[in-house]
Amino acid sequence: MRVVLSSSTAEAVSTVVTMIVDKIESHPASVIGLATGKTMEAVYAEWVRVAQDRSLKLDQSFYFMLDEYVGLPDQHPESFRVYIQRRLLNPLELKKSQISFPPAFGSNLEKDASDYERLLKESGGIDLQLLGVGTNGHIGFNEPGSEKTSRTRRVKLTTETREANKVHFPEGNMPAEALSMGIGTILEAKSLVLLATGKSKADVIKYLMNHHDDSKCPITYLKSHADFTLVLDPDAASKINLKI
Numbered sequence: 001m002r003v004v005l006s007s008s009t010a011e012a013v014s015t016v017v018t019m020i021v022d023k024i025e026s027h028p029a030s031v032i033g034l035a036t037g038k039t040m041e042a043v044y045a046e047w048v049r050v051a052q053d054r055s056l057k058l059d060q061s062f063y064f065m066l067d068e069y070v071g072l073p074d075q076h077p078e079s080f081r082v083y084i085q086r087r088l089l090n091p092l093e094l095k096k097s098q099i100s101f102p103p104a105f106g107s108n109l110e111k112d113a114s115d116y117e118r119l120l121k122e123s124g125g126i127d128l129q130l131l132g133v134g135t136n137g138h139i140g141f142n143e144p145g146s147e148k149t150s151r152t153r154r155v156k157l158t159t160e161t162r163e164a165n166k167v168h169f170p171e172g173n174m175p176a177e178a179l180s181m182g183i184g185t186i187l188e189a190k191s192l193v194l195l196a197t198g199k200s201k202a203d204v205i206k207y208l209m210n211h212h213d214d215s216k217c218p219i220t221y222l223k224s225h226a227d228f229t230l231v232l233d234p235d236a237a238s239k240i241n242l243k244i
């Protein structure tokens with residue numbers, strides 16, 4: 001694991017965006033895995049800014065979403081599909097044919113999940129997977145208790161995750177389940193970059209530093225990946241003993 005300590009949140013975001021842009025510039029047909037959450041909003045805003053500034057060519061790149069809520073209508077404003085359309089696909093003018101979503105809207109989710117795995121394989125696999133982390137250590141929606149070998153599947157959200165995200169569902173219809181790439185699926189990406197910002201992530205980052213392959217905290221599984229970069233802002237790094 002490579003840890004990048006940043007002197008500000010903006011610097012941390014810029015580090016992640018530089019990794020994405022470098023990847024696409026050096027290999028235009030890159031396959032990028034996309035995450036959601038508040039943390040990633042700043043990444044997508046900066047990515048759009050840099051791409052427009054540099055007229056970055058994106059037409060050969062391809063994208064896979066990490067997860068999606070189950071039970072929301074396709075165009076629900078809080079679905080991850082709409083999240084990424086609004087923040088990345090529309091501003092970058094990416095085509096629908098350049099992205100795959102976990103098919104969480106169908107009636108046979110088990111089959112749909114294995115179809116998604118097949119699509120991932122057929123694409124040649126993810127070159128760079130973007131990740132955030134939940135306060136309980138979840139990755140994508142791989143909640144505590146998830147197995148290291150888990151694949152794309154239907155998962156139940158924990159009370160903690162539902163509490164953390166219910167602010168986005170003022171009508172009280174926060175979903176109880178999601179379809180998420182598994183830990184085993186994520187670990188097959190060639191490179192992983194995880195961005196953690198803010199004080200709410202300081203405890204889980206401290207836990208990560210001291211634990212390995214701990215099913216109570218799925219982020220710890222990522223330490224066994226050969227190319228895993230953890231990017232932290234000062235608040236997320238505030239409980240660990242590394243110095244800039």
Ligand code: GLP
Nearest residue numbers: 035036037038039132133134140
């Ligand atoms: C959701 C997503 C995760 C994301 C996490 C953290 O649960 N499924 O992929 O990492 O939120 O979100 P935030 O950045 O809002 O803390």
